[in-house]
Amino acid sequence: MTVIQPYSGGRQTTPRTVGRNYQSVIVMLIVSLFLVGAMGSRLAYLQLVQGERNRQLAENNRIRLVPKQPVRGNIFDRKGKVLASSRLSHSVFLWPVALKKDEWPQTRQRLSQLLDLPEDEIQKRVERAGFDSPSLIRIERGLSPAQITALQEYSHQLDGIEVDIEAVRDYPNGDVGAHVLGYTGELNDQELGQRRAEGYRMGDVAGKMGVEEAFEPTLRGEWGGQQVEVDGAGRVLRILGEKEAKSGKDLQITLDLKTQKAAEAALGNQKGAIVALDPRNGAVLAMVSRPTFDPNIFSSRITPDMWKQLQGKGNPFVNRAMRGFPPASTFKVVTQTAGMESGKFGPGTVLPTFAALNVGGTSFGEWNRAGFGPLGYQQAMAWSSNTFHGQIGKGVGGPTLIKWARNYGFGQPTGIELSEEAAGLIADDTWKRERFNWEWTVGDTVNMSIGQGFTQATPLQVAVMFAVPANGGYRVKPHLHKDNEALSNWRVSMEMKPSTIETLRKGLRAVVDGGTGQVLNVPHLPPVAGKSGTAEAPPGKPHAWFGAFAPFDKPEIVVVAFAEHSGGGGGSVAAPMVKQVLEAYFDAKSPDEAKEK
Structure with a gap:
């Protein structure tokens, strides 16, 4: 009897080979299960753990x-x-x-x-x-x-x-x-x-x-x-x-573009500032500072080269209208006020003047080096006598002079809306002791009385000072936001004697009528009152100042011009700048301009 064996593909089956035919299948099955498990774990991680993030990324792409x-x-x-x-x-x-x-x-x-x-x-x-x-x-x-x-x-x-x-x-x-x-x-x-x-x-x-x-x-x-x-x-x-x-x-805002352009032209390329304001309520009509910049450049990116070129002009982003400088003889408005309001030097006071005033071993010279003889307030203002005002300062004393300087707003921000404003400086005994460990002296008071020494005032503060005699005795708060608020919200009474205000006004008018500001005494402008100033500013050349208001009888504009290290006097350098601004404001043309037309 013949037994038929199953076909084994040419391979013999022995006890050693039983089951080997299934090993590869089992291995493949295990690998497949591992891969499926890994993929499942990854999917679970992506969906459960990072699902929200991945959905957000997909959403962000859409x-x-x-x-x-x-x-x-x-x-x-x-x-x-x-x-x-x-x-x-x-x-x-x-x-x-x-x-x-x-x-x-x-x-x-x-x-x-x-x-x-x-x-x-x-x-x-x-x-x-x-x-x-x-x-x-x-x-x-x-x-x-x-x-x-x-x-x-x-x-x-x-x-x-x-x-x-x-x-x-x-x-x-x-x-x-x-x-x-x-x-x-x-x-x-x-x-x-x-x-x-x-x-x-x-x-x-x-x-x-x-x-x-x-x-x-x-x-x-x-x-x-x-x-x-x-x-x-x-x-x-x-x-x-x-x-x-x-x-x-x-x-x-309160700026007047016509007046602003006139002030820009008047200052030209001279380093310094011009401020014009309404003395009745402190509205700023013009404010110019040099050097300057074109704000349009910031509408695109500023390259390092552009920035370097800008800074090469000499701090063009500093608003010099609100930075402190020695106010020089413009400060004599404060000195005269202190003299009359203290009761020690009435409006009728007449004092001798000298070639120099010697105080504590220091000589304070008269600018003409000779003196002017006996002077009253009006003549002393007109000729800007240093020795006259030095005697007033010495007579009233440091505390009184300092008090009135601060009453006028010096040594503190004016309150204008701009954050770049500096406070200036009105020094006193405490300040000097803290910084120099030395007491306040009579010489410091005399120096302050003529606007020198430690005193620092901004052109804006000086404009506020000139507004006081212009408006009849009120300190105004300069502002740029134009609105219809009552005048009482923009000014406060200085509570000065009418005789003090009248004397100040007459003295400032005398400056233009026959003193150091005669360049403004012209027929095509309404009557102007003002005061010059020439400040010592070592190691550079002197600063030039001039402040004015007009019309004299009913003032509606104050203009202050400041020329930094100009080297000239206030009457010769700064006063013509003021004149140019006033001509534009009053739409008044000089005879030469009228001929050209």
Whole structure:
């Protein structure tokens, strides 16, 4: 009997080979189970642990936040002429979540080349926003036509980069009123950190100086924007939500553009300042400082070379109208007030004058080196006698002179809205002991009486001082916000005797009528009153001052001109500047100008 064996494929089955045919199947099964388990664990991790994050990333790749910066409010002068507005400009924006990380270095390098912007600055901006940010972030403002064209040409290499139009600040008069208006600029990291609680965000532009800074809450407006769905190519599929940006409010200030331009022209390139204000309520009509700058440059990026060139002009961002300098003989208004109000030197006082006044071993010389003989208040003011006023200061004493200086507002901010204002300095015994460990002397008082020594006053403070005799004895608070508040809210009575005010006014008129300010005694201007000053300012040349008000009978404008280290006298250097401003204000033309017309 023949037994048929099962076919074994040519292999013999022995006790040693039983089950080996299933080993490979078992191994494959185990590996498959391991892989499926690993994949399942990974899926579970992605869905359960990181599910929310991954969904957010996917959503960010589909949803874009397009912020809309508000249009800043306009600034107008007192007659409605535009001082600051907005214009449209091209900016380049970057969408971080759309960036391909492996291509980012190439994109960053290309942007750097096209925009002439350092790569590290671009990198910092992206890192600040975060690579997964769905919001557009601004990389550069004020693109030139050449830059716009170049970005379009290389758009295929610039995923996540867009060029759009936005409103930027525009100052149609260039550098006119620059120190008053200030400028705007994008907040840096430190500023942004300090102002996040106020609702500021990355890329925000804010006022950095002057009116722009002082009235930031009024001018700023509120952000708006859109939430849009986009496809893989970045095309907008639909708008999911929208909030209209709210424009900032317009602001009218007290500056008079015509007077401001006249003051700018009068100062020219002379380092210094000119201030004009209404003595009745303190409204600032003009404020000029030199050197200056054009605030329009801040509507685009400032390169290091541009910044170096600006600083080379000599601190152009310092508003010299609100910085302290020795007021020289303009301060004699305070000295005469102290003399009469103290009761020690009445309005009828006559004092001898000398070539020099010797006090405590120090000689205080008369500017003409000879003296003027016996003088009363009016003649002493007209000829600016140092020895006359030195005797008044010595007679009333330091505390009384200091008291009246502070009553006039010296040594303290005037209260104008601008943050750049300095307080100036009215020193006293305590101040001197703290700094020099030495007591106040009679010589210090005499020095103060002629506006020298430690005394520092700003041109704005000097203008406030001249407003007192101009308006009949009130100290005004200079301001830039134009409104219709009552005069009582802008000024306070100095409680001076009528005879003191009358004597001061007559003396200031005598300065122009026959003293050191005769350049202003011209028929085409209404009667002017004023005072010159020439301040010693070692190691440089002397400073020149002149302050004036007009019309004498019913003053409506005070003008103070200050020429830093001009080297000339107040009557010869600063007074002609004041004259030029008054001619523009009163629309009065000199005979020579009339002939030219």
